[in-house]
Amino acid sequence: MSGSSAVSIRNISKSFGRGASAVRVLDDVSVEIGEREFFTLLGPSGCGKTTLLRLIAGFELADRGVIAIGGQDLTQTPPFRRPVNTVFQSYALFPHLTVEQNVGFALEEQGMARDKIRSRVGEALEMVRMHSFARRRPSELSGGQQQRVALARALAPRPQVLLLDEPLSALDLKLRKEMQIELKQLQAEAGITFLFVTHDQEEALTLSDRVAVMQGGHILQMGPPREIYEAPTHRFVADFIGDINLLEAEALPGDQLRIGQGVTLPMAHGKAGAVTLAIRPERARLTAPGAGTLDATLIHSAYLGTALLHKLELPGGGTFLLRQSEVAQTPLESGSRVGLALPADALRVLDQ
Template identity: 55%
Template sequence: MAKDVIKAFGQGETVVRALDNVSVEIKTGEFFTLLGPSGCGKTTLLRLIAGFEMPSSGQILIDGQDVTGQPPNQRAVNTVFQSYALFPHLSVAENIGFGLKMKGVAKAEIDSTVKEMLALVKLEAMAGRKTSQLSGGQQQRVALARALAPRPKVLLLDEPLSALDLKLRKEMQVELKRLQTETGITFVFVTHDQEEALTMSDRIAVMSAGRIQQLGAPREIYTKPRNRFVASFIGETNFLNATAVAGGGKLASGQVIAADTAGKSGPVTLAVRPEHVTITAADEAGAIPAEVLGSVYFGTDMNYQLALPDGSEIEACVQSGVSGEASIAKGAKVGIRFAPGSVLLLED
């Protein structure tokens, strides 16, 4: 899809590389997500695939064909924008069929395709309504149906759920994955929302500073982050400064935390997810002593902020019990353990 792509803006000392030698292959029929903070280059890459921008160097390939110099209307792609860009003076059905009409498709084929798309997005009853009479979620479905109607090889989605409220956003995450599975079309989805990426994607490319930091399946990205940026951007993570010793990392207070530090020496950074931290009794053998600094109740779980003997702080996520047990009081002395194999050694 992208090979050795560089995209630079500006000249001389003011030049900014939005994409810095990016190469990525997106598989046919997969739900692929470009994930990262604002300014990481994800939308720039999407625009290059769409043909709205040209790379400073490198190639854009679709279905094995070099389309780098082709304009957007000659590429087998369609784009769903954050704003939906629907025509308010047209009905739902007319919006869906608009692209086909512009391509000169016969009316009978347009009508058949529009009917098929309305059924796909479950809006058959809304066919005659103006888009201004629809809810945000319904407008989103119209935009998707319009983009899918020409049956593109690749559908590009530029943060299309960002304008929706939380409940509707979660519903549309399920709908998007369903649509991608049913159509078999390659989806390339751009978002800064880690939950969206983890929920829908077959694979995720985590981006920062114009480069892909890690590429892999959601579970791999979450459980085995390659570096500190990925670990901090995907979910919550505790970072501990330690010194590599045989079998683990030694904290400043002397406790050794089991981790794979083979071949490492000197200072290292250890990472562990809050859900892999277990709170025990303070005098439990082998537990690391800690003090409770505070807690936050999230309904499904309770998050505890804890201080270790060396002054470092970590967070533990404890699932809420059925009977709603009282939280551990601030200032309480406790012990903590880490789930076997859960502590990772990170690159900076």
């Protein structure tokens, strides 16, 4: 990210309701989103991600803080004067207008000449491969097609930032995967900053240049998908994204960690007292009993096609998920003793 940021959000707070029943949805949130970045706000429902998007679109006004787009302070600007466009979760296509009228709506509002509108609408529809549907009404289109039209409509006025509010959540899995790829290509093609809101962690990891994980009106962690996945700093982030094993441990002096029954691991942690250890299921390994970090009992193995997912019982109680990619092995029987290797570089010490 260079000095120029497409969207700059500084110390934004927003509450809904008044007096004692007021709910603080965003609490002193600050984000800088770079030019042409695909930035994702990820979090469970109610975490404030959609509110943040609506504040940037101008549908809500912030209680405190500053929102700048392209270096211009737009905190109090009404939505129709902001250089951003939104792709709505429900698409919100105008039912009384045809596809091309929908896509041309913003251009007409700008007072663009008729033939210029036509060529721009054609371009936008070409981009989402919907030009053959120009004369149809939204009700005559499938969900995926409506999604494409909504995209074209938001892209046609060439906004500085495109806001996408869970745009794929209404599509079925297969279509969603297709649209994910198309979205990514579209962003590269259009060269526009995308601000994407989703609760789907896989979607966030697949699409984004950077992800901000939100919870309770705060951004917990922000970074490239790989960093979020591999080096979560919060227990919530680790738990929310992908499968993860969380182990209660005790930080001992001399860079040692104790996991339950006298098993200690050498690891630099810089903490003291009770900590949480996190390890992804695919980073742990099965070994012969006694050869790993600790021993466990196999409860159940599930065949996933490309991998085996083992559910293990730890000696101190609690279960452990282990994903094994080398499927071509003799299957293990439920109840058998196995060794569990936890490589130190795969372990993360988390904030509570």
